[in-house]
Amino acid sequence: MSKNASKSWPFVPLNSSVFDELEIVSADGAYLVTGDGRRILDASAGAVVGNIGWGRQEVADVAATSLVNLTYALPPFATPERLELAERLTRDWLPGEMPGICFFGSGSEANEAAMRLARQYQIAKGRESRWKIVGRDVSYNGTTMATLAVGGHDSRRKGFEPMMQAMPHAPACYCLRCPFGKTHPSCNVACASELEAIIEREGPDTVAAFHAEPITGTSGGALVPPDGYWSTIVDVCKRYDILLIADEVLTGFGRTGECMAVDHWSLEPDIIVLGKGMSGGYAAMSAVATTARIPQAMAAAGLAPMFHTYGGHPAQCAAASKVLEILDREQLVERVQELGPKLGEKLRSLRSNPFVADVRGRGFLYAVEIVQDKDTLEMFPADAGITFKIMESTVARDVFTYFGGTGTVRDIINVAPPFIVTEEEMDRIVSALDEAITEVCSSQ
């Protein structure tokens, strides 16, 4: 182990032995390699990023060629790399017709850009009063001020509230702890119908869009909406003529077993936000995709999205195109479809652990929710730091699992491995988690 507490990185240590003591010096396939030679199975593909796994030479090669051949071009220029990636996205990955593509550098930037596009669209249509974006509780759309405001991540928002524009929030579809104390299906998806009440309360002519993750990622821990949720939301959005923005930063590109998570419900949102798996960790890239009516209306009104200096960097676009080609060529989304149910079945065996309240998810996106008392669902106190302790304990067993929750909602461990993991590796993840949960929770 190489202690880095005295080094200049990180800015402020996360106060966990995992980050404070380990140095990751290389990675290959589904493994992280530490400075002292340990091989740690990456059970969350980094921050749910590395769908194709790490260390692919052919991705590095195309990026290197582009760096030498072109290096940089101002974002509004067409380049072969940008055109190829945009074409791949619209042809192979996005639902319906989504010809409006803009590239950004992170999921946060792209989500914020999606909000600006929704606002610009409403202005272009002459509806100046529509500016509110309805977000959702227990969610995460990024760390810019606007995305923190729309998202529902209490601990990341804390302290910044006076600096941000408050936005309305619809309830999370969090069946284990239903915000209405109801049970599906007799609840009639009250969490979805509540969107209508919110729009009425806010004033329908003030609302521009509803913005949510189709399946809540790490903040809620793979909250899969129950049947009827998305059809109700779509119906409300249509009736009030508000845009639907799907944040697929974490769920896109096969993570949940479909190209996009919206495909599980055959949804065709007006705007889709892409990131993470699009470039699989090989480039710092994100994108916004829209249906034709948005760029058409904006162009007619003389409005355009502002670009960022490095948006759609050619080498990054080339790397992302290669990542998507690999997903396709190696049929990795099909692999998730085939093996996702097995991963789910193996993880669900953890339900017999006395501290596991829930195991939920879809495809290769799962979460385990830990509680002090399974009958009452009482959580461990926040200052017990259970999530980080469990992560440390799985890493001690050479398996990296990823912390989730929002602070208020907590002790959620995410499992979202690269699509290349084997069934034996899945078994290792499950047994490391089982032992870690028992070790940490029974000593409280």
Ligand SMILES: Cc1ncc(COP(=O)(O)O)c(C=O)c1O
């Ligand atoms: C659903 C979702 N949206 C947006 C973001 C923000 O992306 P980034 O960290 O690339 O800014 C994340 C990151 O975890 C995410 O999970």
